[in-house]
Amino acid sequence: MTSLPTPPPVLNPARLRLIASCPDRVGIVARVATFLAERGASITEANHYHDTHSQWFFMRSEFEIGRGSPSAAEAHSPVSAAADDAALLARLAEEFRPIAEAFGMQWRITDAQQPRRVVILVSRFDHCLAHLLHRRKSGDLVFDLPCVISNHDDLRPLVEWYGVPFHHVPVPRDPAGKDAALKQTAALIDQAAPDTIVLARYMQIFPPWLCERYRDRIINIHHSFLPSFVGGRPYHQAEERGVKLIGATCHYVTEELDAGPIIEQDVVRIRHSDTIKDMMRLGKDVESAVLARGFRLHLEDRVLVHGHKTILFSE
Numbered sequence: 001m002t003s004l005p006t007p008p009p010v011l012n013p014a015r016l017r018l019i020a021s022c023p024d025r026v027g028i029v030a031r032v033a034t035f036l037a038e039r040g041a042s043i044t045e046a047n048h049y050h051d052t053h054s055q056w057f058f059m060r061s062e063f064e065i066g067r068g069s070p071s072a073a074e075a076h077s078p079v080s081a082a083a084d085d086a087a088l089l090a091r092l093a094e095e096f097r098p099i100a101e102a103f104g105m106q107w108r109i110t111d112a113q114q115p116r117r118v119v120i121l122v123s124r125f126d127h128c129l130a131h132l133l134h135r136r137k138s139g140d141l142v143f144d145l146p147c148v149i150s151n152h153d154d155l156r157p158l159v160e161w162y163g164v165p166f167h168h169v170p171v172p173r174d175p176a177g178k179d180a181a182l183k184q185t186a187a188l189i190d191q192a193a194p195d196t197i198v199l200a201r202y203m204q205i206f207p208p209w210l211c212e213r214y215r216d217r218i219i220n221i222h223h224s225f226l227p228s229f230v231g232g233r234p235y236h237q238a239e240e241r242g243v244k245l246i247g248a249t250c251h252y253v254t255e256e257l258d259a260g261p262i263i264e265q266d267v268v269r270i271r272h273s274d275t276i277k278d279m280m281r282l283g284k285d286v287e288s289a290v291l292a293r294g295f296r297l298h299l300e301d302r303v304l305v306h307g308h309k310t311i312l313f314s315e
């Protein structure tokens with residue numbers, strides 16, 4: 001049997017992701033793999049899942065592909081390379097669209113090397129925000145951070161120490177004032193044009209219109225193991241109930257409070273002698289870790305929303 005010639009390695013390939021879901025049928029993976037192979041793409045990671053309840057199929061393919069146009073190699077300017085990558089991604093999407101339509105897919109192709117634009121919202125508790133700012137500065141989490149928005153001014157020094165713009169939008173308790181403040185907050189978010197919004201212990205409830213505008217792109221950290229202890233003061237609820245485990249839940253934000261699709265959760269054991277203050281102290285590490293893990297899964301396109309649940313294609 002004649003061995004196929006090994007193609008020369010593609011120098012500095014683009015690294016893209018194709019995420020898709022559709023009613024299950026035979027041939028989906030074969031068709032997508034052929035589409036990629038026909039374009040010289042090398043699949044570096046592939047995940048598939050068949051949901052027996054809904055008979056839907058989910059897939060995530062990460063692949064490397066030559067940037068193609070010689071102009072990109074010749075240009076050597078980051079701006080040109082980024083522009084070429086955008087053009088490559090747009091061309092692939094245009095060519096994939098007929099396949100997606102034939103299978104009835106919900107899909108997207110993303111650039112794994114293009115940092116996401118993220119706006120973080122916070123109130124007074126700083127531990128989750130501080131964790132994300134540190135992980136970004138250390139390079140563990142890669143994302144662009146055009147600004148942080150808060151309904152309190154307390155965390156301005158922390159945020160500005162990291163060289164990130166800080167916007168203070170106080171939210172009064174009266175309904176008219178709250179509505180106006182959340183509209184001002186939304187305007188700042190829109191101005192930043194984020195891919196993702198992270199609520200890092202932001203203690204204001206987003207109105208339905210804002211949840212819809214950024215559906216499946218708003219990530220919250222709730223300081224309980226949902227569905228236990230929804231809403232405000234979950235540690236007080238936990239103390240009253242006498243639970244032996246407290247926890248944290250990272251979930252997408254929907255108009256129904258703390259009921260959005262869950263991305264990541266974890267727990268920590270507590271003792272009968274632990275006070276609410278002890279719980280809040282023990283909870284901080286869990287909240288920070290769960291938010292960072294959930295956020296990373298989202299940044300890497302490893303979370304697929306299916307109804308009120310998620311499918312995770314972890315590494």
Ligand SMILES: Nc1nc2c(c(=O)[nH]1)N[C@@H](CN(C=O)c1ccc(C(=O)N[C@@H](CCC(=O)O)C(=O)O)cc1)CN2
Pocket residue numbers: 199202203204205206207208211220221222223231232252253254255256257258259260
């Ligand atoms: N539409 C949604 N908005 C928000 C969600 C959500 O799931 N859907 N999660 C919350 C975060 N959160 C718990 O994790 C939470 C935040 C605020 C409250 C609350 O009762 N807030 C009061 C004001 C409290 C204050 O001023 O200190 C209120 O908004 O009336 C409960 C739970 C973020 N937003």
